């Protein structure tokens with residue numbers, strides 16, 4: 001099925017690209033900390049249950065929608081019924097919004113990677129500067145924030161311009177194994193530091209006075225949606241380039257499994273080192289840039305190399321995610337031209353869409369994580385505002401609507417026909433049906449309501 005939209009060269013290429021989309025900054029700065037703060041092992045169980053009852057379900061729904069229609073989200077939903085097009089539009093909007101804040105953080109990752117390299121060669125400026133102080137000098141400098149945000153977008157654009165097979169797939173085939181190797185190196189050093197055990201204890205131990213069941217479900221639910229890149233059409237888009245030969249159900253088990261394994265490995269790489277250095281764990285940008293900078297910088301020359309390795313792996317993780325975000329938006333414009341009988345120019349479309357998203361991300365880059373004194377929408381810093389729109393509202397809404405549509409409107413044949421194509425078996429069929437109808441919609445409704453409340457401190 002050669003066509004001029006593009007197609008994955010192999011199922012492995014598709015899998016690594018999809019796992020690459022899933023494994024990103026969310027795994028590094030979100031999962032380990034949330035696990036430690038929300039009941040440790042109990043959180044892990046709740047997270048895994050959510051992955052099984054919602055994650056795998058929505059992953060498979062998205063892949064089926066993509067492959068069945070062979071189109072990007074807006075046109076894909078349009079094919080299922082004109083009135084469903086808005087779900088695809090929410091996906092395109094989410095891709096702008098998420099990439100709008102993701103790239104500022106991705107930019108800081110590049111800045112730190114470069115800085116660690118400079119310090120290895122003795123020309124850096126780390127000496128005697130604490131993690132918080134150093135980070136402030138980076139993010140409160142609008143010139144640096146904007147320049148590295150633009151650089152990160154340029155790298156993302158460069159990969160997506162190469163196309164599905166020669167850009168995204170080729171990059172993922174290289175970056176994902178490299179990411180795993182680097183993560184293992186950092187992890188081995190981290191868990192063998194004296195005092196590392198405290199970090200593992202923080203991650204896994206359960207203390208009943210800290211544990212709030214609903215709080216844990218909401219943290220796990222938001223984390224799962226964001227981490228699996230769900231509800232915004234990334235897997236619809238990637239699925240639309242998948243050959244009908246490939247087994248959707250098998251893939252929908254592998255992607256969440258690999259994402260969870262990466263999240264746990266990230267925890268082993270990060271938390272033991274934080275505790276061994278005597279620091280307190282945090283989440284978000286402060287973990288990634290203040291705490292970890294202090295950790296690596298305190299380890300002497302080895303630390304500089306480890307720091308470089310860590311930010312390089314974070315860059316690979318961020319780029320394989322950002323390309324999927326940009327691809328959702330670009331594929332929409334590519335398909336829209338194809339449907340009009342025109343031949344799309346992927347290069348031009350990618351540059352234009354990428355440039356618009358770069359502009360869209362500027363408020364986050366200028367906001368300096370809220371310290372700029374800029375106008376704050378809804379009283380939130382710009383990063384959180386964008387995050388609320390996408391992760392808080394649109395992703396859970398879309399996941400909820402998709403499971404209701406498949407469970408109650410399109411019914412069984414919709415999934416069956418696509419999954420059982422070319423003799424593949426729909427394993428766990430009864431379970432899928434039961435989830436799309438009852439379990440997934442109920443859980444997603446809860447996650448949606450509680451996530452929105454969490455942004456306002458409720």
Ligand code: PHE
Pocket residue numbers: 021022023024025026027098226227228229230232234321322324325
């Ligand atoms: N899953 C990515 C992460 O964990 C973020 C992402 C969300 C990427 C949505 C693509 C789509 O960092």
